Amino acid sequence: MPQSPAALGAPSFHLALDAARAAAGAQHYPAGALYVVATPIGNLADITLRALHVLALADAIACEDTRHTAPLLRAYGIDGKPLIALHEHNEAQGAQAVIARLHAGERIAYVSDAGTPAVSDPGARLVAACAAASLRVLPLPGSSSVTTAISAAGLSGDGHFVFAGFLPHKAGERQAAVATLAQEPRAVVLLEAPHRITALADALAALGTRLVTVGRELTKQFEQIATLPCTELPHWLAADAQRQRGEFALVLHPAPAATKSADAERVLRLLLAELPTKSAVKLAADITGAPRNALYERALALKSTGQ
The missing domain is CATH 3.40.1010.10 (Tetrapyrrole methylase, N-terminal domain)
Structure with a gap:
C-alpha cells in the first residue's frame, strides 16, 4: 500500500x-x-x-x-x-x-x-x-511490483519469465505448486503477504541452491532487496523480525543450465518409453524449454544405444 x-x-x-x-x-x-x-x-x-x-x-x-x-x-x-x-x-x-x-x-x-x-x-x-x-x-x-522486482533481480539468460502471483494458501497445495515450479526453467515472479511469507519461504527451501530475489516494501522508505539460495530464505527471514513485515515480490531465478539439461533428458527418456521419437521430442521441448534439435539428437543417440 x-x-x-x-x-x-x-x-x-x-x-x-x-x-x-x-x-x-x-x-x-x-x-x-x-x-x-x-x-x-x-x-x-x-x-x-x-x-x-x-x-x-x-x-x-x-x-x-x-x-x-x-x-x-x-x-x-x-x-x-x-x-x-x-x-x-x-x-x-x-x-x-x-x-x-x-x-x-x-x-x-x-x-x-x-x-x-x-x-x-x-x-x-x-x-x-x-x-x-x-x-x-x-x-x-x-x-507494477512484477516489473519492479524483475528489474532489480539481475537475471541472466534470455530475460523470459513467468508470473505466478500468489501461490495457494493451503500447505499441501502450496507444496505441489512449488514442485511444479521446480520444473519451470524460466524465472518466476511470486507475490506474498507478510503473514504467509515464512510458509512460502519454507516451501521454496525445497528448491535448494536455486537463487531467489526477495523484494520487500518495494519503493517504500524501508525497501529491502536481497538475492540468496532458496535454502537460505527461511534463515534470512528469521534473522530479523523486520524482514517479515510488508508486502513481498519474489523472483525465482532461472534453473541452472546443468539442472535444466538433466531435467530435459529425464523427461525425454520418460516420453520415449511411451511415444514415437518425434512426438516425444516435441513434448519434451514444450515441457522443459530445451532446444528441439538438441533433444532430437539425444533421442536418436538413446535409441541407437537401446537406453
Missing part, C-alpha cells in the same frame, strides 16, 4: 496537477471509455503525469477500496470525485453499474489499491465486460 504524504516527509503533489495538465492535457480522452490506471505500489511520487490528468478528468473513479483511494486522491489534490467500490467480491455486479455510466457518455477511471489493475488485483472482469459491451478500454501504464 502506498505511503501517506506524512510518511514521505509531507511532499506537495498539488503542483504536479499543473504539470500533468501541461504534459497530457492536449491529448484526446474519449468520452464513454474506461481508463485502467496504474497507481504507485509504495512511493506516491511514482504516479505518472497522464494518470494524474485522467484521474482529475474522470467523471467518476471505480476502485478496489474507497477507503484507500480517497486519501490517495487527496494526496494529489484531487477532491470531490464520485467513488465506485468495485472489488473481487462485487466485480461482476459492479461492472454493470460502470457500463451504464459509460453508455451515458461518462469517462470512468479504474484503480486498484496499488500497482496495475487486473494483475493479481481486480479489474480483469470489468475490462472483459466493457469489451463485451463494445466499450473502449484505455490502459494507462505505470507502477
Whole structure:
C-alpha cells in the first residue's frame, strides 16, 4: 500500500496537477471509455503525469477500496470525485453499474489499491465486460511490483519469465505448486503477504541452491532487496523480525543450465518409453524449454544405444 504524504516527509503533489495538465492535457480522452490506471505500489511520487490528468478528468473513479483511494486522491489534490467500490467480491455486479455510466457518455477511471489493475488485483472482469459491451478500454501504464522486482533481480539468460502471483494458501497445495515450479526453467515472479511469507519461504527451501530475489516494501522508505539460495530464505527471514513485515515480490531465478539439461533428458527418456521419437521430442521441448534439435539428437543417440 502506498505511503501517506506524512510518511514521505509531507511532499506537495498539488503542483504536479499543473504539470500533468501541461504534459497530457492536449491529448484526446474519449468520452464513454474506461481508463485502467496504474497507481504507485509504495512511493506516491511514482504516479505518472497522464494518470494524474485522467484521474482529475474522470467523471467518476471505480476502485478496489474507497477507503484507500480517497486519501490517495487527496494526496494529489484531487477532491470531490464520485467513488465506485468495485472489488473481487462485487466485480461482476459492479461492472454493470460502470457500463451504464459509460453508455451515458461518462469517462470512468479504474484503480486498484496499488500497482496495475487486473494483475493479481481486480479489474480483469470489468475490462472483459466493457469489451463485451463494445466499450473502449484505455490502459494507462505505470507502477507494477512484477516489473519492479524483475528489474532489480539481475537475471541472466534470455530475460523470459513467468508470473505466478500468489501461490495457494493451503500447505499441501502450496507444496505441489512449488514442485511444479521446480520444473519451470524460466524465472518466476511470486507475490506474498507478510503473514504467509515464512510458509512460502519454507516451501521454496525445497528448491535448494536455486537463487531467489526477495523484494520487500518495494519503493517504500524501508525497501529491502536481497538475492540468496532458496535454502537460505527461511534463515534470512528469521534473522530479523523486520524482514517479515510488508508486502513481498519474489523472483525465482532461472534453473541452472546443468539442472535444466538433466531435467530435459529425464523427461525425454520418460516420453520415449511411451511415444514415437518425434512426438516425444516435441513434448519434451514444450515441457522443459530445451532446444528441439538438441533433444532430437539425444533421442536418436538413446535409441541407437537401446537406453
